[in-house]
Amino acid sequence: xxxxxxxxxxQRSLLxxxxxxxxxxxxxxxxxxxxxxxxxxxxxxxxFAGVALGYLMGWPPLGLAILFGxxxxxxxxxxxxxxxxxxxxxxxxxxxxxxxxxxxxxGLMKSYNAEVYGYLFGSVLSVTSEELRVIGGLSxxxxxxxxxxxxxxxxxxxxxxxxxxxxxxxxxMFFLLLTLVALTVVVSLKTxxxxxxxxxxxxxxxxxxQLTSSLMTLTLYSTIIGVTxxxxxxxxxAIWDVPxxxxxxxxxxxxxxxxxxxxxxRMKRAAHVHVH
Amino acid sequence: xxxxxxxxxxxxxxxxxxPGVIALKDISLSINAGEFVxxxxxxxxGKTTLCRAVLGLMAPVEGHLHIFDCACDxxxxxxxxxxxxxxxxxxxxxxxxxxxxxxxxMGRYGALGLFKRPGSKDREIAxxxxxxxxxxxxKDTALGHLSGGQQQRVFIARALAQQPKVLLLDEPTTGxxxxxxxxxxxxxxxxxxxxxxxxxxxxxxINMIRSRVDRLVLLKTRLYAAGxxxxxxxxxxxxEVYGKDLVIxxxxxxxxxxxxx
Numbered sequence: 153x154x155x156x157x158x159x160x161x162x163q164r165s166l167l168x169x170x171x172x173x174x175x176x177x178x179x180x181x182x183x184x185x186x187x188x189x190x191x192x193x194x195x196x197x198x199x200f201a202g203v204a205l206g207y208l209m210g211w212p213p214l215g216l217a218i219l220f221g222x223x224x225x226x227x228x229x230x231x232x233x234x235x236x237x238x239x240x241x242x243x244x245x246x247x248x249x250x251x252x253x254x255x256x257x258x259g260l261m262k263s264y265n266a267e268v269y270g271y272l273f274g275s276v277l278s279v280t281s282e283e284l285r286v287i288g289g290l291s292x293x294x295x296x297x298x299x300x301x302x303x304x305x306x307x308x309x310x311x312x313x314x315x316x317x318x319x320x321x322x323x324x325m326f327f328l329l330l331t332l333v334a335l336t337v338v339v340s341l342k343t344x345x346x347x348x349x350x351x352x353x354x355x356x357x358x359x360x361x362q363l364t365s366s367l368m369t370l371t372l373y374s375t376i377i378g379v380t381x382x383x384x385x386x387x388x389x390a391i392w393d394v395p396x397x398x399x400x401x402x403x404x405x406x407x408x409x410x411x412x413x414x415x416x417x418r419m420k421r422a423a424h425v426h427v428h
Numbered sequence: 429x430x431x432x433x434x435x436x437x438x439x440x441x442x443x444x445x446x447p448g449v450i451a452l453k454d455i456s457l458s459i460n461a462g463e464f465v466x467x468x469x470x471x472x473x474g475k476t477t478l479c480r481a482v483l484g485l486m487a488p489v490e491g492h493l494h495i496f497d498c499a500c501d502x503x504x505x506x507x508x509x510x511x512x513x514x515x516x517x518x519x520x521x522x523x524x525x526x527x528x529x530x531x532x533x534m535g536r537y538g539a540l541g542l543f544k545r546p547g548s549k550d551r552e553i554a555x556x557x558x559x560x561x562x563x564x565x566x567k568d569t570a571l572g573h574l575s576g577g578q579q580q581r582v583f584i585a586r587a588l589a590q591q592p593k594v595l596l597l598d599e600p601t602t603g604x605x606x607x608x609x610x611x612x613x614x615x616x617x618x619x620x621x622x623x624x625x626x627x628x629x630x631x632x633x634i635n636m637i638r639s640r641v642d643r644l645v646l647l648k649t650r651l652y653a654a655g656x657x658x659x660x661x662x663x664x665x666x667x668e669v670y671g672k673d674l675v676i677x678x679x680x681x682x683x684x685x686x687x688x689x
Contacts, residue, residue, distance in 0.1 A: 185524065303537050303546065310524055310534065311515070317483040318590060319509035319538025365525045365570030 156390055161277060165390075168279045169382040169400065171291045172343045173352065177378020178298055179336045180357035181371050182329055185309035190240050191228060191330065193350040194247035195337045198224035200346035201250040203271045204257035213271070214286060217341060220250060221334035229330045233323065274345030274397030276386055283342055290339040294332050305329055306367055343382075348397040355404040356381065362408075362415035381407060434461045436593065436626060437482060442491035444477050451477040453650045454491070459628065461593070464620045466637045466657075467630040469647035470670055475630045476516075478647065479598050482628065484508050496593070509538040511594045512587025512625075517576065517603040528574070528582050529567040532557055535589030550589075557588040560623075561615060577608030584615065594626045595619065601633055609636060634661065 156162055183192055202220030206213030224246050231242040258268060270278065279287070298305065304325045307315040316322035333353075340349040360373035385400030392399075435458035445451040452474035459465055467475050480486040481493060484500055484507060493500045495507045512535070532554040536546050558564040561581040571579060580600055587595060597616060601609040617640050620627045631637055638644065644660040646653040648669045653660040666674040 300543065303534075303540075304542070307534050307537050310521075310526065310531075313485070314513065314515055315534075315537070317485060317508055317511070317513045318535065321542070361525060365572060366527050367525060367530050370525050 161279075162390060164279050164281065164284050165276045165386050165396070166383055168284055168287055168343050169276055169386040169396075170379050171287055172276075172340045173356075173378040173380075173382025173400070174375055175291045175294055175336050176340055176349065176352040176382075177356035177360075177374040178295060178371065179332055180353040180355075180378070181360070181374050182298075182305050182309050183333060183353055184357040184361060185306075186312075186329065188239075188329075188333065189350075189354055190243050190247075191225060191333060192337065192353045194228070194243040194250075195221045195224050195334050196341070196346045196349045197247050197254065198250035199334070199338050199341055200271055201254035201257065203341065203346075204254045204268055207265055207268050208257045208261055214338065217271075217338045218335065221338050222331060224250065225330035225334045226327065229327055233326075270345075271341050272346050273395060274341075274343055274348055276343040276396040276400075277389065279342060287339050287343070290335055294335050294339070297328065297332060301325060301328060344397040344400055348401045351401040351404065352378070352382070355401070355408050359404070359408045359411045362411040362417060365417065377404070377407060435459065436461050436496055437628075438492075438494040439481075439488075440492040440494070442481070442488040442493050444474070444481050444486050444488055447489070450489070451649065452481070452647070455651050456491075457645065457651060457654055459626065461626055462624055463643060464617070464627045464641045465629070465643050465645060466634075466641040467628060467645045467647065468632070468634055469652075472649075473647040473669075474649050475647055476598065479596060479628075479630055482594075482596055483511060483513060509590055510592050511596055512584075512590045512592035514580070514583050514587055514595075514597040514600050516598045517580075524571060526571050527567070528558065528563060528569050528571060529554060531571050531582055532567075532585045532589050535586040539590060553591065554585075554589045557585040558582075560588055560619065561585045575608070576604050577611055580604065580608070580612050581615065584612075584619070588619070588623075592625065594628060596628045596630075598630045599632065600629070601631065601636065609633070613637065613640065 183189060199217040199221040202216035202218070203213040205211070206216040228239060228243045228246060231237050232239045304315070304320050307318070307320055308322050308325045308329065312322045312326060315325070336353065337349055340352060344352050356378035357370070357374045359377050360370045363373055364370050381404040382400050385403045386396055388394065388403065389396035389399040437459040439455040439457045442455045443450050443453045467478060469475050477486065481488070482495065484495070487500060496510060498507050500507070533546055533550065535557065536550040536553065540546060540550065555564055555567065558567055561584050563578065563581050563585060566574065566578070571582060574582065595616070600612050600616070604612065613636050616627060616629065619625055629637060629641070638657040638661060641657060643655055644657045645651065646660050646665065646669060652669050653665050663674060
């Protein structure tokens with residue numbers, strides 16, 4: 153089995169999974185705390201529409217994925233800020249519209265294109281060196297920005313109005329967060345696919361949420377869970393020859409349910425009820 | 429009592445709202461450094477609008493607002509870090525995974541500015557703020573594990589960590605039991621006396637604050653009255669604003685029909 157790890161494709165896959173797992177789990181902390189879960193789902197489908205258009209027109213799919221993803225989150229953020237529509241309603245409309253566009257673009261293709269479906273379902277085992285460099289570059293950019301603005305991002309996740317009232321440029325930080333969510337989704341498309349990337353963002357942070365009441369510890373736990381489940385999922389995928397995306401997500405989901413069962417918060421609450 | 433008569437907040441015929449909907453109309457009011465001012469009025473009277481205006485979250489649609497000599501007409505002034513703010517209960521998720529110290533440290537972020545990390549000095553200020561509200565023992569406790577009254581103390585400490593000149597409290601006693609209500613108001617009074625802070629306290633609880641504040645500001649979409657409590661709490665003014673006959677007894681303010689029973 154150890155021989156498996158000597159193959160170039162396997163090393164690339166593990167590195168890609170570790171980077172995507174780490175990136176998704178860190179941004180996931182802010183997504184979960186700020187209540188942007190649905191934005192992640194909507195953005196991944198919008199980005200997939202960009203990929204489909206790229207393949208249809210012969211344009212760079214990753215560039216269009218970024219464009220579609222950014223347009224979706226910025227429109228959503230703008231609509232919410234203006235108070236014209238609730239966030240979940242606007243993202244719901246864009247979600248279905250971009251998915252309809254993706255289906256339309258695929259339908260307009262003259263022949264079956266397996267690469268497009270790779271972005272829908274994820275194929276980490278086929279990540280190329282060039283794609284790895286793109287994933288690496290975007291990961292450094294996103295994680296660097298999170299590190300640089302972490303205190304502001306935590307504050308707006310806690311309470312955006314209070315952050316603004318305290319002199320933090322909360323509005324700009326909210327749009328930065330939305331932009332980082334879109335970039336994370338695009339980075340992760342090839343590895344876990346448009347459908348499952350949402351789970352990669354949501355599950356590690358939600359799991360860590362069960363285990364701690366400290367922001368710093370939450371971020372640390374989320375990262376460990378994200379990287380570990382992504383790497384372990386790729387190994388399972390290679391050993392048992394199952395698709396990588398579902399392997400990663402189902403493993404992360406299992407860890408989530410275990411964390412719910414053994415959550416210190418839940419146990420304290422149960423003990424509190426028992427005492428009363 | 430006021431330490432000086434320097435107006436640090438000045439409304440000059442200021443109106444607030446949106447085109448076609450005015451929430452507060454033609455407000456002219458000065459608040460001096462070191463004053464303890466209570467803002468009262470029925471629901472929908474514009475108390476929260478006044479709060480948002482002072483925080484710099486709302487620019488006047490007419491007239492002017494000056495805070496610390498900064499014109500806030502276009503929401504570009506940078507006075508926000510000097511105003512410590514306690515939001516209404518329910519605005520903040522009190523079960524957010526954050527410790528007491530992490531919560532109070534957030535009070536330093538605005539003053540620090542972008543790109544700077546909080547250091548040991550900021551931690552010292554945060555712990556000192558917790559000491560002021562008597563919560564330093566709980567610094568590593570999860571915010572969600574505290575009672576409502578303790579959480580309010582932590583949020584007051586967060587406001588103090590900004591090292592503000594003004595403390596702005598939006599209905600700080602709502603949702604608390606009677607003991608916690610008294611404790612919070614006594615703490616605010618103590619901070620006003622001890623630290624010389626200007627306090628702007630928005631509340632429905634006239635009884636709780638009337639003997640503690642220097643001035644009361646009574647709103648009902650416009651400024652009905654402002655001055656010492658006994659000048660504002662006159663039966664004819666209260667009847668006009670609240671639509672009920674109210675009488676002030678030695679201890680309490682009660683509805684007349686209940687009083688006679």
